[in-house]
Amino acid sequence: MRIGLDARTLTAPRPRGTGRNLLDAYRLVTALRPDWDFVLFHQRPLADDAPAAELAARPNVQLRRIDVPGDRLDAWFQLALPLAARQARVELLHLPANAAPAWLPVPAVATIHDLAPLTVSGELPPRATARFRRGVRRAVRRAKHLITVSAATRSALHELFGVPSERVSVVPWAPDAHIAAAAAEARQPQRVAELCQRYGLHGRWLLAFSGWAPRKNARGLLCAFARLPAAVRATNQLVLVGCEPAERRAALRKLTRDLGVASACRILGYVPHADLPGLLAGACGLAMPSLCEGFGLPLLDAMACDVPVLTSNRSSMPEVAADAALYCDPTDPESIAAGLAELLEPATAARLVARGRARVREFTWERTAAALCAVYERAAGARAPVPVEVVVP
Numbered sequence: 001m002r003i004g005l006d007a008r009t010l011t012a013p014r015p016r017g018t019g020r021n022l023l024d025a026y027r028l029v030t031a032l033r034p035d036w037d038f039v040l041f042h043q044r045p046l047a048d049d050a051p052a053a054e055l056a057a058r059p060n061v062q063l064r065r066i067d068v069p070g071d072r073l074d075a076w077f078q079l080a081l082p083l084a085a086r087q088a089r090v091e092l093l094h095l096p097a098n099a100a101p102a103w104l105p106v107p108a109v110a111t112i113h114d115l116a117p118l119t120v121s122g123e124l125p126p127r128a129t130a131r132f133r134r135g136v137r138r139a140v141r142r143a144k145h146l147i148t149v150s151a152a153t154r155s156a157l158h159e160l161f162g163v164p165s166e167r168v169s170v171v172p173w174a175p176d177a178h179i180a181a182a183a184a185e186a187r188q189p190q191r192v193a194e195l196c197q198r199y200g201l202h203g204r205w206l207l208a209f210s211g212w213a214p215r216k217n218a219r220g221l222l223c224a225f226a227r228l229p230a231a232v233r234a235t236n237q238l239v240l241v242g243c244e245p246a247e248r249r250a251a252l253r254k255l256t257r258d259l260g261v262a263s264a265c266r267i268l269g270y271v272p273h274a275d276l277p278g279l280l281a282g283a284c285g286l287a288m289p290s291l292c293e294g295f296g297l298p299l300l301d302a303m304a305c306d307v308p309v310l311t312s313n314r315s316s317m318p319e320v321a322a323d324a325a326l327y328c329d330p331t332d333p334e335s336i337a338a339g340l341a342e343l344l345e346p347a348t349a350a351r352l353v354a355r356g357r358a359r360v361r362e363f364t365w366e367r368t369a370a371a372l373c374a375v376y377e378r379a380a381g382a383r384a385p386v387p388v389e390v391v392v393p
Contacts, residue, residue, distance in 0.1 A: 001033070003376055004090035004106070006081060007040035009097065011052045011063070014273070018113065021297065022096060023051055024177045028369035030061055039064055039088045043076055064088065077101055092144075092380045099135025100142045109379045110139035111147040114294025114315075115156045120215045136161065145379040147171050147372075149295040150316035171371040172320070173297055174363040180304040182277035195278040200266055203235055206340065207283040207307075209298045210240040210252075215291045217312075217330050218243065218252055224289070224336030226259040233264040236344060238287070241268045241279065281305040285343040288312070289330040296320045300363055303356030308349040310339040324355035 009019035010026065030038055038061045046053060046063060056063045066084050068076040078101045085093045086105040095101075095110040117124045117132040124132060139146065140161050146168045148154045154170055157163040185191065196202060206225075210218040218240055225238045238261075243249045249267050256262040271279065280286070286302035288311040296317045302309050303324060311317045313327040326348070328339035342348050 001092070001376065001380055002037045002039065002088070002090045004039045004041060004085045004088060004093040006077070006093070006095050006097065007042045007052070007063070008044075010040065011042040011044065011046050011050060014270075015051055017297075018096060020051075020176060020178075020273075021173050023055075024174070024365050025368055025372060026055060027177075028365050029372055030055065030058055032369055032373055034060055036060060038062070039085075039090055041066055041081055041084055043068065043071075079103065082106070092376055094376070095139065095143065098132065098139070100139040102138060104142045107144045107380060108142065109145045109147060109375060110143040111149070112136060112139060112153060112157060112294075113149055114153055114292065115160060116213070116215045116292040116294070118160060119156070120292050122214050145169065145375060147375060149173055150319055152316035152319055153294050156315075169371070169375050171368055171375065172363060173295055173300070174365045174368055175300040175304040175360060176276075176297065177365065178273065179277045179280060179301045183281040183305040186278035186281045191278055192282050195275065195282065198275070199239070199268060199271075199279070201237060201239065201282075203237065204284040205237040205239045205266075205282070206285045206287050206343075207279055208238070208240045208287045209242055211242040212244045212248060215293070217289050217291050219255060220330060220333055220336060221287055221289055222252065222255055222259060222261070222265065223333040224340060225265070226261045227333060227337035228340060232341070232344065233261060236284065237264050237266060239266045239268065239279065239283070241271045241276075243267050244269050276301075277305070280307060283307050285310060285340075285349065287336075287340060287343075288317070289328055289336045289339075290315075290317065291330050293317055299325065300360050303360035306353045306357065308343055308352035309356065310336075310343045322359055324352060324359035326352065 009015060010022040012019050015023060040063050042065055055061050066080045068080050082101050082103050082105055090106055093106050093108040095108055098112050100110050117129050140163055148168055148170055149172050151170050154168045208221055210216045243252055249269055252267045256265045280301060286298060286307050286309045288298055290312050292315045294316060299309055299311060299321050309321060309325040311321055311325050312330040326339050326343055329335040
């Protein structure tokens with residue numbers, strides 16, 4: 001079989017989120033099916049040291065660059081990709097980023113990670129929200145089959161777009177392979193000291209992957225942190241990473257000053273992936289009070305690093321964390337603050353770490369890759385595909 005993939009996120013110079021997940025999955029997918037051919041379509045030149053370069057060396061993988069200068073009107077995705085897929089004679093095209101083009105001359109499957117722009121107020125500007133909705137609607141109408149990373153997103157697809165469950169396969173992610181493998185080394189005293197010096201850390205810290213999106217609830221987390229006793233804040237920093245762009249960092253730093261907690265908070269922008277194992281493994285807890293998530297990969301990354309977790313009691317987060325996390329109402333700073341206080345209690349943290357070790361073993365990239373292969377096989381068949389679901393207790 002010949003599989004095509006929109007690999008723009010995977011081949012980015014600094015792949016994040018979906019790109020990292022795809023890379024972990026495709027390392028195994030391409031190995032599980034050595035008799036299949038995989039054509040990875042990308043837009044930018046691929047550097048020799050790019051994380052995806054290793055895939056290009058495999059005999060059943062081709063990286064095919066499609067150059068669309070300027071890319072006005074989303075021409076790469078809407079026209080160049082479908083045309084290239086047809087010319088490459090792929091039997092199935094995987095569209096991994098919440099959308100499908102208006103024209104699809106080959107059979108396709110599409111992954112819908114989350115519908116946050118449609119459920120979280122202010123997640124995107126109005127025009128971008130309308131564009132997101134069109135992309136999802138086209139995926140629903142044109143893709144032969146849909147993939148979600150959680151049952152929560154599958155339910156949201158049904159509620160907002162009327163998609164029947166038999167058209168959707170639930171294929172969850174697994175912990176970031178690099179973070180899990182590097183956690184033990186990252187805890188070495190010299191590495192911890194270097195990290196603390198680089199990012200201005202001291203003592204203990206709570207970590208949050210706050211990113212650019214309002215759904216990450218950075219403001220709610222800061223307001224909750226300010227409600228903790230001063231003695232607790234004096235010995236526990238709150239570290240927010242991925243706060244982009246610079247204007248967002250400036251706004252969050254202003255909020256810390258207004259709340260009187262600036263000295264206990266570190267508001268960081270982009271952090272190199274190589275530093276994430278140390279920041280996470282060295283944390284005394286992960287705070288993830290998101291308003292919405294499609295999956296919530298940092299939950300598993302934290303569990304793989306023996307770090308206790310506080311997260312939200314909604315969308316996919318209880319589905320992923322089960323009994324291995326504390327839960328809060330992300331719209332209530334008092335609830336978040338109470339969760340943070342409990343998370344910092346040694347007995348609670350030890351209990352959550354033990355449960356997290358058991359929980360994270362339920363999620364593996366081997367299982368994810370096998371499920372993706374099954375989806376491809378069924379979607380490329382002549383009959384309507386039967387949904388695949390990876391059942392996690």
